Amino acid sequence: ALTLYLGFTVFWAIDQQTALNALIAYAFQAGLFVAIAVYPFSKKDLALLVGATLIGALAQSGYGGYLFLHGSQIWESRLYIGSEAVHSIDPNAFATALIAPIMLTLIFFLRAPSVLWKLLSFAALGVMLFAFMASGSRGAAIGLAVAIAFLVWRPHFRLGMFVSIAAAVIAAAASPLGRRFVEADVMTANGRMDIWKVGFASLSQYWLGGAGIGNFNNAFVQYYFATPHMWLPWDRVAHSIFLQSAVEGGIAGFALFIVFWYLQFRELARVPAHHPYADMCIALRAGVLGLLVAGFGLNLMEYKYTWLLFSLIAVTRTVMGDVKPSGKPRGGFE
DSSP: OHHHHHHHGGGGOSSHHHHHHHHHHHHHHHHHHHHHHHSOOOHHHHHHHHHHHHHHHHHHHHHHHHHHHTTOSEETTEEOBSSSGGGSBOHHHHHHTTHHHHHHHHHHHHTOSSHHHHHHHHHHHHHHHHHHHHHTOHHHHHHHHHHHHHHHTSGGGHHHHHHHHHHHHHHHHTSHHHHHTTSGGGGGTTTHHHHHHHHHHHHHHHTTTOSOTTOHHHHHHHTTTTSOOSOOOSOOOOSOHHHHHHHHHHHHHHHHHHHHHHHHHHTTTTOOTTSTTHHHHHHHHHHHHHHHHHGGGSOGGGSHHHHHHHHHHHHHHHHHOEEOTTSOEETTOO
16 A cells, blocks of 8 residues: 555656656565565575574674774764765664664574573674664664663563663763764754754645655755755755655655554564564564664665565564464464
8 A cells, every 4th residue: 555655646746757766666675575475485484584684784793893993984983884974884774774683683692592502692792783883873772772672671581681781881881872972963863853844844735645755855955945944955865764754655655654664563463472483573573663763863665674674574474374363373373
């Protein structure tokens, strides 16, 4: 429904060519997600996919941490990977991509069946958290904190999580991430508040049908001079998945967006506590929650790691089969 509606917005978009290009890019990711959701994956496939996700995240973290330790690819005390700052990997996206892998690794650490696996998962968790802190992303940090709070809310994780949180807070205080929380721009979200002012102003015109997929910047330009704000460049993206959805899709698009994310979060909610995948399901749900919170300052639907998390949820659901509300297995559920 969300994809179809975004397709219809091309007809009344401010710039139809921009909308069509954005729709094609979106449709490729959504189409791959649908194909993954209906494919009959096995337990081995799921293990391979989760393992590849964690190895990829570990490689990303190790490379980023190596560059940071050697003093390269650093701009304003933050890790930027690339030839120059304007062409670098966004450190906010870099950190947000690690939220779900960190939650999975944390679960594996807490539930490790042996000392060896606990040490290995602890080491992997340390590498990921170091790179995460080197990014200095405050939005991703808040998202990760909410994801961790979701685990703390679960009684059987509470003791181990409190110890982990205490260690993480101490480490973060002296990191680039800790320093960024006391910088002067923290109240303006590094200029995002002024971008949001202009974006919200455009909703007076586009609240119903939206400006069209991919057309946030065109709506932004139209209201640039009509809204008081600090100096901003013309080519501003929304820096918020919520604002972008509202401006580009209007009230219907925003409602479908909320429903879509809610259903992703609830997809694995009925898994019984005794099931072997129960803890991993909680980690994936925490990842969705953390990503959504980080999305207050980031355009998540454009990044492949968002669709990777959705795909992990879909594959897990396929492997587990169907679960009754009572928690009893049925169908292909083993």
